[in-house]
Amino acid sequence: MENQMIRAKEVVFRYAEDGRAALDGISMGVRRGEFVAVLGANGCGKSTLAKHFNAILLPEQGEVYVEQYNTREEDHLYDIRQRVGMVFQNPDNQIVATVVEEDVAFALENLGVPPDEMRGRVDEAMEMAGIYKHREKAPHKLSGGQKQRVAIAGVIAMRPDCLVMDESTAMLDPIGREKVMRTVKRLNTEYGITVVMITHYMEEAVQADRVIVMSRGRIELEGTPKEVFRDSARIRALKLDVPQAKELCDLLREAGVDLPQDVISAEECAKALAALLAGTAQAKK
Ligand SMILES: Nc1ncnc2c1ncn2[C@@H]1O[C@H](COP(=O)(O)OP(=O)(O)OP(=O)(O)O)[C@@H](O)[C@H]1O
Ligand SMILES: [Mg+2]
Numbered sequence: 001m002e003n004q005m006i007r008a009k010e011v012v013f014r015y016a017e018d019g020r021a022a023l024d025g026i027s028m029g030v031r032r033g034e035f036v037a038v039l040g041a042n043g044c045g046k047s048t049l050a051k052h053f054n055a056i057l058l059p060e061q062g063e064v065y066v067e068q069y070n071t072r073e074e075d076h077l078y079d080i081r082q083r084v085g086m087v088f089q090n091p092d093n094q095i096v097a098t099v100v101e102e103d104v105a106f107a108l109e110n111l112g113v114p115p116d117e118m119r120g121r122v123d124e125a126m127e128m129a130g131i132y133k134h135r136e137k138a139p140h141k142l143s144g145g146q147k148q149r150v151a152i153a154g155v156i157a158m159r160p161d162c163l164v165m166d167e168s169t170a171m172l173d174p175i176g177r178e179k180v181m182r183t184v185k186r187l188n189t190e191y192g193i194t195v196v197m198i199t200h201y202m203e204e205a206v207q208a209d210r211v212i213v214m215s216r217g218r219i220e221l222e223g224t225p226k227e228v229f230r231d232s233a234r235i236r237a238l239k240l241d242v243p244q245a246k247e248l249c250d251l252l253r254e255a256g257v258d259l260p261q262d263v264i265s266a267e268e269c270a271k272a273l274a275a276l277l278a279g280t281a282q283a284k285k
Helices: 046-052 074-083 100-111 115-128 144-156 174-189 232-237 242-254 266-277
Strands: 004-013 023-031 035-040 061-066 084-087 162-166 194-198 210-215 218-223
Touching: 004 046, 004 194, 023 046, 023 061, 023 194, 023 218, 035 046, 046 162, 046 194, 061 074, 074 084, 084 144, 100 115, 100 144, 115 144, 115 174, 144 162, 144 174, 162 174, 174 194
Parallel strands: 035 194, 035 210, 084 162, 162 194
Antiparallel strands: 004 023, 004 061, 210 218
């Protein structure tokens, strides 16, 4: 248990007393230093679960621990929020200042961190998120991906142990998405920051150490990307829609899998991906 960053035990959560459970008995853990991707159809409870990881929401039943702290312990709310930082979907909603470095400094300023220490932490966070060269720019002049990295820097400046990204790449173009993904991977591998990445993008999920697939408030599947994507029945459990399937096809083609140009069904995609991960795909040269 020592190396657990986050633990959820039998968590049940309902938004309305008489409503259906958005989380219906979730037990899971995230190890320190791990990169976990969370997948699942719209409305299956991913964001609800993420909000339990830094005490934005508290379980109706069950417990959530961030390291040794139960998220119900109000006395430790600061310890919990300092350890687990959240990055959301829309970068525009997360940016508050008119200059990048001021935005990154915002939370630290509110915490009363002394100015000389703040300078160092802000510079370090901007370096880590790869936006140092944009530090004097106006955030609204940056691309979506750059803005999202400003938001990441703002969280990193708090020196969290864990970053929870709730579809933080969903509104970005492919280049912005790729850069954010690379930044997050680097924060994980070079700086040891634990990452929980909620995403609809398969190319992001396959880069994780572990993939958790949710369905209707429960964990449906869990394992390494290879294990989870091994067979097509499992992929079908992901309930890919056609745009996702199309994207997966494009990805597979890029990876050298020889697919006919008109394959876009989720099922055909699933088969091709399973073949790729099983190492049996025919590489195209
Ligand atoms: N503030 C809320 N009030 C009432 N019900 C909510 C609220 N937020 C979410 N829900 C419901 O809880 C369930 C889980 O929602 P949640 O947002 O966690 O799903 P999600 O997996 O993040 O979906 P998406 O992929 O669309 O982001 C859904 O049925 C949703 O309609
Ligand atoms: Mg969500």
